[in-house]
Amino acid sequence: MVDLLDRASGVEERQRELALNRQQSKKEKPLIIDGIRCCLNCGHVIPIERVNAVDAVRCITDQELHEASQKHLRG
Numbered sequence: 001m002v003d004l005l006d007r008a009s010g011v012e013e014r015q016r017e018l019a020l021n022r023q024q025s026k027k028e029k030p031l032i033i034d035g036i037r038c039c040l041n042c043g044h045v046i047p048i049e050r051v052n053a054v055d056a057v058r059c060i061t062d063q064e065l066h067e068a069s070q071k072h073l074r075g
């Protein structure tokens with residue numbers, strides 16, 4: 001009985017996690033300051049070439065950190 005309940009709550013948690021991941025991967029709202037797109041993490045200006053190329057919302061450094069942390073979360 002206890003075992004069954006544990007498993008059920010685990011599934012619920014995973015579904016919530018998946019829903020969260022979906023929301024995050026959908027699209028992050030870019031940070032715009034004075035019409036210039038800035039990094040969500042550090043606030044540095046993102047080069048326009050990067051914005052045009054990959055619709056970046058972070059500087060290269062923070063994007064790499066972000067992707068690494070996402071991978072880490074996924075296990």
Ligand SMILES: [Zn+2]
Pocket residue numbers: 039040041042043044058059060061062063
């Ligand atoms: Zn940054």
